[in-house]
Amino acid sequence: MTWWQHIIPQHALSNLMFRFARLENVWLKNKFTHWFVKSYGVNLSEAVRENVEDYQHFNDFFTRALKPTARKIANSNIICPVDGTVSQADKISHATIFQAKNHYYTVSALLAGDYRADQFDAGYFATIYLSPKDYHRIHMPFDGELVSMDYIPGDLFSVNKTTAEGVTDLFARNERVVCYFQTEFGLCAFVLVGAIFVGSMQTTWAGQINPPYQKEVQHFDYTNQDIKLKKGEELGRFNMGSTIIMLMPNQENCLNLIAGQTVRMGEALI
Template sequence: MLDWFKVNLQYILPKHLLSRLVGKFAAAEAGGVTTAFIKFFIKKYNVDMSEALYPHPEHYKTFNEFFTRQLKPEVRQIAGGDDVLIQAVDGAVSQFGDIHQDSIFQAKGHNYSLTTLLGGKPELAKPFKNGKFATIYLSPKDYHRIHMPVEGTLTDMVYVPGELFSVNPLTAENVPGLFARNERVIAFFDTPVGKMAMVLVGATIVASIETVWSGTVTPPAGKNVQHWQYESDDEAAVKLEKGDEMGRFKLGSTIVVCFEKDQIEFEDMEAGMTTRLGEVFALAKANKTA
């Protein structure tokens, strides 16, 4: 009964208004109030500050600075090898596997449309049909910067307005089409394993989604799908190496990563498993040994 209430309450809450109000607080330099709230948050969610580049709560002028904190370089090692793709985030595997034509598995009893997820643009979705996907959930305690699983050159970015449901496991199991109905930012890359789509999914009280090449994409929230195209073969091209930061959430959410058919194989993945930035995520299929 409590779970039913938690899920259905989200349908009537003013989620965008609530998220923007929280965003204002998270961006405010409120001195002792900010520090006290950061300490409360660390204790409540058992955040491991020993991994942070700046481990003391007093260092952070705003809650956003704390939430998007950097890690010490030595605490996450990037797995080497030209055929190795790495985990893009600290989090937990929600689901992964095959994309069946235009259908992606969300949770028991729920699938959603690949094309809808990628902004309703068939030309952008086509390369990923019958490919692979992985959905990774970032909990409040996690590191909230997103990195590149493999080197890539940016070709497109799409902003899709939408809902701001929570993306925790309970909601994923009960809200149909969750990741294809929430607000999101999608980045498309050309990589050595074909096209890759990185979908940054917004959620309740996610105050901001940013990319390293464009800064803050949302807020403000738009009312229409927006599509940016990028030159990929000149000096101005956005080229990122494996392990480079590509974006960040100010307050937690989920990423969905999509690959083309017959390009990669996931390595030792299980639903529910913990992910750590830099660990082996998948292998390029052409180079995978039997």
């Protein structure tokens, strides 16, 4: 049942959540966060700050840092960039990506027609969903040099399994941020997909990307800024949960992932 998502004011509701998540009223923040931890089974023993009372507001808790020992970075060429559940992972066939059930979308649509989309037409993709209880910082799966970033406006449908099976072109319709990195594997793209109540994404080099919400694609060029990130370093974070999509330019580096698999940041993927 996804019909209701077509009629609700997605961006207005996400704006309200953005504000609520940053309220510093101590009683409200603590009450809601305690409820959230209990309801979703959040493991706070992994966090640098284990007590709910130590967070400034709910978003501070939601984007919490983990202890250095909580996630080990595997000694492999590619690691998992997030905690989450694999929605889909497979070869890209005829420039088309499998979404769910009978739903597919094109690489070009996902990247808003970017001229580099054809580099992934016969590549590999992995879509990973971050649930509310997951760790919501995003880390580099490999060493890379930032080339550019695109902010692409769009809808804010939920990105859970039910919606993925019911909304056509979901990930190519939702608001998203695309980061392009030059790597040893060639040009790779990293797509941060927004969702309802997830109208805010940020990167380590640009800070908060949204809100405010824009009506046109925003392009940021970093070719002359020498921004290099090492495998395991933080790339960005979701202010509330969502989905990431990794695009690689060839099928020689098929990742060791299957749909439905639970993954943790730092695990070896190849």
